[in-house]
Structure formats: C-alpha cells, structure tokens
Amino acid sequence: MFLNNLVSQNPAFARAAIELHQSGELPPDTYVIDLDMLGINAETLCGEAHRLGLDVIAMTKQFGRNPVALEKLRASGVDSFVAVDMTCARAIRDADQPVGHIGHLVQIPRHSAPEAAAMAPQNWTVFDDTKAAEAAAAAAAIGRDQRLLARVYDEDGLVIETHAGGFDADDIEAVAQRLDALEGAHFGGITSYPALVFDREAHKVVPSPNLRTLSRAVERLHKAGWTDVAVNGPGETSTVNLAMLADAGVTQVEPGHGFTATGAYHAFAELPERPAMLYLSEVSHLDGDTAFCFGGGLYLCIGSVDYQPQALVGADYETAVKQRVDATLSQNHQVIDFYGRLAQTPQRSLRPGDSVVFCFRAQAFYTRSLVAPVSGIQSGNPRVEGLFTVDGRKVSV
The missing domain is CATH 3.20.20.10 (Alanine racemase)
Structure with missing residues (x-):
C-alpha cells in the first residue's frame, strides 16, 4: 500500500527520515515532509x-x-x-x-x-x-x-x-x-x-x-x-x-x-505524484512479543482504504526496509494513541530507540504531532527546515 510506494518510489525519503531521527534532528511523533x-x-x-x-x-x-x-x-x-x-x-x-x-x-x-x-x-x-x-x-x-x-x-x-x-x-x-x-x-x-x-x-x-x-x-x-x-x-x-x-x-x-501522494487512489496505481509525507516514530519499549512505539499522530483518515498497517523498523534504512512489521493502532478514537503496537520479529530484533516509519493517508491537523519539512532529500543533502505545530507555529524541542 502506501508503504510499498514509499519504498519503491521514494526510498531516499525513508532513508533520510531514519538518519535524521537517529542523529537526533527529528523527534518521534513527527510528520515529515519531503519538500x-x-x-x-x-x-x-x-x-x-x-x-x-x-x-x-x-x-x-x-x-x-x-x-x-x-x-x-x-x-x-x-x-x-x-x-x-x-x-x-x-x-x-x-x-x-x-x-x-x-x-x-x-x-x-x-x-x-x-x-x-x-x-x-x-x-x-x-x-x-x-x-x-x-x-x-x-x-x-x-x-x-x-x-x-x-x-x-x-x-x-x-x-x-x-x-x-x-x-x-x-x-x-x-x-x-x-x-x-x-x-x-x-x-x-x-x-x-x-x-x-x-x-x-x-x-x-x-x-x-x-x-x-x-x-x-x-x-x-x-x-x-x-x-x-x-x-x-x-x-x-x-x-x-x-x-x-x-x-x-x-x-x-x-x-x-x-500533493503528498497519499490519496486512496495512489495505493492502487502508479500515478504521477510520488510519496512526500510520512509519519516518524521510535520504539519506546518492549513488552513480551510486542514493541511499543510513540504515538500522537496515529490517525488513519476515514477516507482511506482498508488494509493492515505496517511500519519499517530499524536503526538504519537497510535494516528497516527488511523489517516491515504489522502494527496495531487505536482506530476507534475512544482510546488515546499514546503508543502504537508493533509485532516483534521472529529474531526478536526490534529494540528501543529504533526508528519507526509509517506511510498512510494522514490528517496532521487532527493530531498532537509535530511537522518537519525537510529540504534537499532528492539531492542527497537533507536539511530539517524547522519543527512546527499542526497549526503552523515554529517550536523548539
């Protein structure tokens, strides 16, 4: 679905998000925009x-x-x-x-x-x-x-x-x-x-x-x-x-x-637009066979198609792209999305601090997330252009 498109059509974006997260430049619970x-x-x-x-x-x-x-x-x-x-x-x-x-x-x-x-x-x-x-x-x-x-x-x-x-x-x-x-x-x-x-x-x-x-x-x-x-x-x-x-x-x-290639129609056809927005999180802790990642923006728009949400998880892109795991998200809107739950791999290789990359039909304004526009991804020189609230105010974290 949308994650497939991200990996096949704009892998540099997923790579940049993970690297910027691992370096501390991007926090979890952030919608990242490939400018x-x-x-x-x-x-x-x-x-x-x-x-x-x-x-x-x-x-x-x-x-x-x-x-x-x-x-x-x-x-x-x-x-x-x-x-x-x-x-x-x-x-x-x-x-x-x-x-x-x-x-x-x-x-x-x-x-x-x-x-x-x-x-x-x-x-x-x-x-x-x-x-x-x-x-x-x-x-x-x-x-x-x-x-x-x-x-x-x-x-x-x-x-x-x-x-x-x-x-x-x-x-x-x-x-x-x-x-x-x-x-x-x-x-x-x-x-x-x-x-x-x-x-x-x-x-x-x-x-x-x-x-x-x-x-x-x-x-x-x-x-x-x-x-x-x-x-x-x-x-x-x-x-x-x-x-x-x-x-x-x-x-x-x-x-x-x-503009962000996250319409329902993008999931089923190769259209001119390519993925330009993803949701970034981080593995917080483990509990048995479940890894918990930070939430806050795990809202999949009702206009989306039905599918099993998945995420890429790892401390680098090469690891994450091989670790695509099923995610369980609170979608009844009666439970606050403090966390998303990720299925641990058979190798039990998901670890706290790992980057978590989702791609779905988002409505950032509905959430309590941050938004981070990043320039230079397509030229290999990613630069975070600031962190913002969902009503457009620049913040420091």
Missing part, C-alpha cells in the same frame, strides 16, 4: 490544471498548515490555499499566503466573520442565507464586496452527515438572486463535496452524484444569465483526474493528498 518531492508533485499537478484552465486552491490540513510547505507549493504553481476552518485560515494568513477559499468544509462562526473578511478571501462558501448575510455584513463593514459560493445539493446527492448543509440545487437561480442582492457580497459560484469519490471495489476514482449536480446547476445559471460562475469541485484530486473535472465544468480544484 523536494512536494514541489515536484505540485509542478506536475499545477501544470496540468493550468493547461485545462483550472485554478488550484491547495488544501493544507493534511500536512498541518505548515508554512514552509505552503511556500514550496506556492513557488511550484499553486494559486492560493483553502482553509478548512479559522485555525487554518490564520495559519495561511500568518504565512503571508493568499486565502483562496474559506467556509468549506467548516462554516465561519458568526463572531469570526469580521476576522475572516479582513483576510480578503477570494471565495467564501455559505450553506444558507443566514451565513451569507453574516459574510456580507462583515465584508460591507470594511468596504469589500465578497464573492460567495453557494454549496448545493439535490435529492440524489452524496451527503457526508458530519458536515451536511447547503442550498437545494433546484432553487439555484433564486439563491443567486438573493446573494446578489446582499450589500457587501455577490453570488460568485457553486460548490459541493465530494465531487469525486474513490470506488473501493473498482480501485479507481469516479464522479460522485455531486459532480452531476454541479454540472446541472451551472448549466441552469448560464441559461439564466450568470456567465461568470466559479465551479468548485474538491475531493480525491490527482493529476490524472483533472480532465474529468474540467470536462464536467469545474473551474477550481482543491488537491491535498494529491
């Missing part, structure tokens, strides 16, 4: 997106809104960044990067609307008229005219219950008129989530019903006279899926795992 590979992936993805006329608004939560990674992505062709919540928006702002999209997936709290408006977001998604009025009032108070995106759905759509909401697509013309009538804002487009989904049986990315909803809604808007309509289509974005979105009328894409 070189992140930039290569972004150049590939953004190049194809721009060829198709798509704006690239990068998702940042999966790598902990890291400011060094944001800078690398921007230099590699990303147009702007999507903030999944206000913490994310503040990290983007503090890194002096453009806020391309707020309000989707998480709506902006009422009393945070003025702060959000001051960030001059290029797109602000609203789920209903109340949230639209709050955004418009905040923008009007500082003399802005905010572009609003209406999240739309229909009865055949795919709804994620934990963040449901939006306008009925059958009423899109009336919705557009109401948003256009607001002082301080105007109707700028539509969005839905997810536009693409991973088919676990076919092992490929396919259009969700929501993509068809977006296509029908934009056709109606064009016929009604709205010619400049942004169509935001997030979800399961890779270089190879961009044409599918463009053909459906999408104008904005929001890759996240596409």
